[in-house]
Amino acid sequence: MTAPALTIAGLQVHCRGTRILHGIDLPAIEPGTLVALVGPNGAGKSTLLRSLAGLLPTTGSLRLGDFDLLRCSRRERAQQMGFMPQQLPDGIAMSVLETLLGALHAGQTGQTPGAIQRAHGVLEQLGIVHLAMRPLEQLSGGQRQLVSLAQAMIREPSLLLLDEPTSALDLHHQNRVMGTVRGLADQGRIVVVVLHDLALAARWADRLVVLANGRVQATGGPQETLTPSLLANVYKVDARVETCSRGHLQIAVDASL
Structure with a gap:
């Protein structure tokens, strides 16, 4: 499938009178691009992702091709994007399969042909x-995180927004998830x-937004x-950026500043 480009200009988010995001401008994100939002704690990464998902009051311009993501309905937005939160809410008394079918049919009447097969296919991935x-x-926690990713994937959206999809996973599942996301x-x-994880971001992403x-x-x-200069300025660490034998970047932190 091919998606239109995502354009972000002058994006601002305010909460209780305080500006959280300050005029975010990014070059157009083309189809086929994996972008990693990185930065220290409290940098605004999850806030930016939630604003892209339409979950926060946001001003500015946010478009997916000709589609205005800031002025569409929740149903219209759900047809264009899949969102994975940091964690699923507690108290969901359903099976994994039922949650996927619910995500697939959200806002729809009737059943999607082959829905169960599609759900099993995503779980298999x-x-x-x-x-x-x-x-x-x-x-x-790690299994719930994988289910949350499956929910975001199930409708095969043109735009996927994933909030820390590997934070609760072991090394094997981190690699598998990032390989799937890259695919x-x-x-x-x-x-x-x-x-x-900057090493994960450097290995799998086409573009970083710090x-x-x-x-x-x-x-x-x-x-x-x-x-090293950016790591010192943003993360407040004295660090070296090295390339391992397989060509992947590694961050070696020598001291906090």
Whole structure:
């Protein structure tokens, strides 16, 4: 599939009279691009993602091609994007399969042909098809995180917004999830993901957006963006950026500043 470009200009978010995001401007994000939002705690990463998802009062311009994401209905937005929050709410008394079918049919009347097969296919991609009939409330934090990602993927949206999809996962599942996410971008989707792990971001993302204090500090490819100077200014660490034998960037922190 091929998605239109995502354009973000002058994006601002206010909360209780305080400005949280300060006029976010980004170059157009083209189909097939995986963008990682990175930065220290409190930088505004999740706020930016939630504003893109239409979950916060937001001003500015946010468009997916000709589609105005700030002025559309929730149903129209759901047809264009899939959103994965940091964690699923507690108290959902449904099986994993039921939650996926609910996400697939949200805002629709009637059943989608092949819905169960599609749900099983997404679970298979993430390596959790064996959990299909398990109650959500019996899953571990990492398993719930994978289910949340499956919910975002189930409608095959052109734009995926993922808030820390690997934070509760072991190394195997981190790699599997990021490989899956990379594959979704390669199919022509736009994927915007919040990550704390700079090594993961550098390995899998096409573009990094570095945030601090609600402002964009830098944006570009991992090689050009992750420099010792940026790490000192944004993260307050004395660090080296090294390339391992397989060509992946690694961050070696020597001291806090």
